[in-house]
Structures are given as structure tokens and as C-alpha cells.
Amino acid sequence: MSTTTSSGPTTRDRILDAATELFYSQGIRAVSADKIIERAGITKVTFYRHFRTKDTLVVAYLERQAAWERQALEGVRAATGDDAEVLRRFARAVGTETCRPGFRGCSFINAAAEYADPGSPVRKTVAEHRAWYRQTFAAMAGRLGVADPEQAADELMMLRDGAMLTGYLDDPSRVGTALERAIFAVVDAARAGSPT
Known part of the structure; x- marks a missing residue:
């Protein structure tokens, strides 16, 4: 589903990169899925396609x-x-x-x-x-x-x-x-x- 392109990381990796930065700097409970979605530059549908919860x-x-x-x-x-x-x-x-x-x-x-x-x-x-x-x-x-x-x-x-x-x-x-x-x-x- 996620493919690496010549221009950068997979969508899943972009989500994980955003989550890693936010979870570590702000705390897991303080970071909503919406914050991660915004930071990764994706839609909710895309987020939930990769991570159900x-x-x-x-x-x-x-x-x-x-x-x-x-x-x-x-x-x-x-x-x-x-x-x-x-x-x-x-x-x-x-x-x-x-x-x-x-x-x-x-x-x-x-x-x-x-x-x-x-x-x-x-x-x-x-x-x-x-x-x-x-x-x-x-x-x-x-x-x-x-x-x-x-x-x-x-x-x-x-x-x-x-x-x-x-x-x-x-x-x-x-x-x-x-x-x-x-x-x-x-x-x-x-x-x-x-x-x-």
C-alpha cells in the first residue's frame, strides 16, 4: 500500500516520522491523530488506512x-x-x-x-x-x-x-x-x- 518514491519516504514512514517527533516532544496522550495528520500532510482516510487506531x-x-x-x-x-x-x-x-x-x-x-x-x-x-x-x-x-x-x-x-x-x-x-x-x-x- 505504501510505496517509496524517488522523492522521499513512504506515506507510512511520513506518518511515523510525524508521530515520533510529536509523541517524543509533547507526550503521547497530548498528541491527537489530527495533529499527526496535519504534520504528515495527509488526510484522515490515509492515516486510518495505515493505522486503524x-x-x-x-x-x-x-x-x-x-x-x-x-x-x-x-x-x-x-x-x-x-x-x-x-x-x-x-x-x-x-x-x-x-x-x-x-x-x-x-x-x-x-x-x-x-x-x-x-x-x-x-x-x-x-x-x-x-x-x-x-x-x-x-x-x-x-x-x-x-x-x-x-x-x-x-x-x-x-x-x-x-x-x-x-x-x-x-x-x-x-x-x-x-x-x-x-x-x-x-x-x-x-x-x-x-x-x-
């Missing part, structure tokens, strides 16, 4: 963000093959992201705050992405010799979440360095506690 669009927005984050982390891992270096670059990337003008925290934490029902499709999408992060962190921690990779993954997830909130609410300039130190404090402590 606003929640369907919210899920697509989060899935797109999740795919971007996963590709970025997997790309670093493929390029380095070194889990410690992946974690260092991850911390630096979070630090860079938090210093970006208009940074408002984590898209997934923000969405979860607006959707109270854990059974909603939006919260399920958030939970799936967070589970991917935990599995990824656990796998890296295991390869780094951590005795309890799942516990380390939970701690790394808390650090990631805290860094995103700190970058939004406080001075973001030190987030990357602080996150890197904290990540390796967890990893090193977990290694030190490993049976020899």
Missing part, C-alpha cells in the same frame, strides 16, 4: 525505536566483537543522546508512564523491548565472566534507566562517563564475587 500507531512508533536501538547495539557488537567495548560505547552513546537538544528521556519509560494497563499493546511492546535489553545485557555479562548474569542484567537495566532519567532531569554532560563507571563497577564486582 492511535494505539496501533504508538506500538509502531515504539517498535521502530526498538529496532533502531537493537540495530545500533548489534552493529557495535559486530564491529568490535568485544563485549566490554560494546558496554563502553553503549554508555558513551547514552551520554551523547542525553546531551542532544530536545532530549526528554527514554521513549519506552515515557510510554509506560502514559499507559497504566500492563496488558495494553503499548505496555506489552515496552515489556518486550526491556526483556530484549535484559537478555542482551545478561549474555554480555556472561561472556565477561560474571557469575550471575541475570542479576547483573537487572542492575545494568537499572543503570540504563537511571542514566536516561538523569540526562533528562539533571545535568546530562556527565551521564556517559558516570554510566560507564557504574556499568563496570557492576561487572567487576560480579566477577570478583565469582567462584574461582
